[in-house]
Amino acid sequence: MEAAMEQYDGTTRRRILQAGAGAVVAAGVSTAGTTAARATTSSGRVDTEHPRFTVAVVPDTQYQFDQDRGDAAPLTATFEYLVEQRAAENLVFVAHLGDVVENALPEEFAQADPVFKVLDRARMPYSVLAGNHDIDGSKTDDARGDSAYLRTFGPQRFRRMTTYGGSTANGYNSYHVFRAAGRQWLLLAMDWRPSDASFAWARSVIAAHPRLPVILTTHELVYADSGVAELSGHGNRVWDQLVKDNDQIFLTLNGHFWPSGRLTRQNAAGNDVHLHLANYQDRYYGGSGMVRLYHFDLARNTIDVETIAPWILGQKPGERNELAEGEIELTDDVNRFSVPIDFEQRFARFAPVAVRPARPARQLVIPGTAAYWRFDGAVTDRVVDHSGQGNHLTRVQLAGELPSASTEFHPDQPGHASWLFPGGKNPARGGYLKTADNAPLNALTFRGGYTIEAFVKLADDGQDHAWEGLISRLGTGRDAGKTGDDPDEPVVKLGFSGGRQVQWAVYPVDRNTTFTNWGHEQVAGRWFHLAVVNDGRHSTVYVDSSELLRNPATRSSGLATAGRPWLVGAGHYANTVDQGFAGHIGEVRIVSRALKPSEFLNA
Known part of the structure; x- marks a missing residue:
């Protein structure tokens, strides 16, 4: 685990869901960053106490950064949209699911770097993990050493963020803690092929935050080739080493495969874990920079999920081509759906709601x-x-x-x-x-x-x-x-x-x-x-x-x-x-x- 331990703010407030947490996290690195070359600010502030908040998920953008064949405009439009809608959507975090680029080339990361700076300038917290196209695929796990990915999206990029908690020593796995709905949430950004040591690190991070619900993001976990989602061979390894015995993990997000899909499995504690696959690179214009929005609503005990293409939404209706018109938003049941979750009940084993004391x-x-x-x-x-x-x-x-x-x-x-x-x-x-x-x-x-x-x-x-x-x-x-x-x-x-x-x-x-x-x-x-x-x-x-x-x-x-x-x-x-x-x-x-x-x- 990188660096020393520091204390996160564990203050809570009674809302729809109440949970304490004086959460100890592994971090210890400076959050001070360099001044952005061009000032960009978010449109309004998020309300971290409101029971409704949004997490944005961006999968496989590799065809947008493919040597001289790509186009950064769709992902740029997506990030600008998220910044503009930050207050309206109460957007608290953005998670990229890997395969940022196609060929793991330094020049491709040089193309992607300024696009992600849209989020940097807005101080929008986000995570990025390595997909198989971001690194040398011949290496079997994350003990692969230096790479263009690591030089662009290694720990040094995230240290300025208040949500950043720490990374593995090799830099390929990280975690963030963000506040939403009056409590803290932990998000793990795990490599395409975590080593046994990295899985041990992830388990230690969860153990260091025993009261926080956990969202796991990784590049490969679930596939849905037959129309029915199931764990891949590597996905079974992730399930056995990390998910099955860690009841705090209630939601996993991955890309890599297409088409999109989802399934629910019970963990060792008998609780549901929702496993979601999102990937649009096979669709028009390399996925058109599509983003999946997870609208958490703790008042309604629901996560509402929608998938949109801000780049196309921003085009004048009369100027959209025929293929673009069909990609504005996806409304099939694997890309637009609701997940009912009784958050209080689901988190009861590790973060039970404090019973209000009786009053005479x-x-x-x-x-x-x-x-x-x-x-x-x-x-x-x-x-x-x-x-x-x-x-x-x-x-x-x-x-x-x-x-x-x-x-x-x-x-x-x-x-x-x-x-x-x-x-x-x-x-x-x-x-x-x-x-x-x-x-x-x-x-x-x-x-x-x-x-x-x-x-x-x-x-x-x-x-x-x-x-x-x-x-x-x-x-x-x-x-x-x-x-x-x-x-x-x-x-x-x-x-x-x-x-x-x-x-x-x-x-x-x-x-x-x-x-x-x-x-x-x-x-x-x-x-x-x-x-x-x-x-x-x-x-x-x-x-x-x-x-x-x-x-x-x-x-x-x-x-x-x-x-x-x-x-x-x-x-x-x-x-x-x-x-x-x-x-x-x-x-x-x-x-x-x-x-x-x-x-x-x-x-």
Whole structure:
């Protein structure tokens, strides 16, 4: 391993995916570089904390640098495009997959060198590895000594980059660490034929970064001659020596062969490794400088992949020739596709998401708290109101099973448990909770505003739970003196439609008719935080602190009351509970003022 060890910034921030990392890496070489002859800057900055980012992959460009037969324009256009789109695509890294040139000649590397300087001047981090056309192919592995490739793309070229971590002593293998989506990622750029010593080096690099997900780039690994991708003979060696037993490697990228292809194999840990082959040198104009863009989206747990030719895209439509028109972008299923990856689950063995510590109830009793119920203990007949206002809940059985204690909880929930309510209808079954007949909460009208919050996971049991109630207030519109709409509707109900859409339907104090906020369809079997906020004038529904669309602009103030109890885990019609709630409830808080999302329980 080259030089000494130095410390990378391991700071992390809770986003979609959270992982710590005080990552120790092998580097030790100066990142200071010479001043570029011509100043070129990137169009904007990348956001290293945003859950969506892009890695660009450039395969075999050898026909563009083939003695006097090539043309540097396509690759130049590609690199200029990447620089221009850096901020828009949140492009964090560019990886070349080898076979930069055709004949490994010094004059060919002299042609390629200024093209890559487009990236150098923009301070765009990138890697380059040696393909078989970049070196003397008669040498069996990377212990081949000096070469024109090494003089152009050896460690000296990358030392100026903040992402560069180090190289093997022979200079033909290197690694980079870049930051994206709030964490560090490691990329290995391995030679066309790594020696056993270089494989050992790669394993040591991974071991020195035990919490980082790894992308492996190398020139040969997968081929797809028959239309079905599989490992080549050398690819099997790479798999056995490096990939199989290193669970951190989740994605490999290689060129060399064509056509493109992809497959998925399970490693020794039983996890998927996605192995992708990209090569376009057999296509029009030596591949036209095509680039494959890997759009990582940790919010959607997906990598969206597209393949485009910026050089052709930049041509005026009327001036493109017939062959160019067919190469603007590739849309077949091996060049434009999506890879679903549950990043948290896939990286759990080496970088588990830190569980947010539980927070005691007393920390969440803020000014104005009218009631605060937590379901983080054994199921009993009484649930304590932690607000200190005395609005305790008692259990009511309908039919069948009663709620049961569960260790499941929303990741941002203060209490680390919940109750599973096994409710249903026809007949009404399960159970619910209600305040006492004389509870102070029953009389409150909240004219100055209110916030009602709950952590919820709807049941995914295949049953019909249409119009189930999560939280409601006994008493009808008629009971509260309201005559508009259907006066048998409850004065307050937070529940879900037949399509699992959130519905906040109430009789406000200042209106004779019902007032309804609607949400979108919620996914059963998935935890979410729900909040209804009224500032004394308007009501707004939030899911996971995100404001929803269908919030009325009509003014409404307060909540009508007939002085009757509140229910948790049920709704009613004409004061009759027709079903119990089906799903998990983590905790519920009612505050007699409007809260900002930064004050919610999940903040």
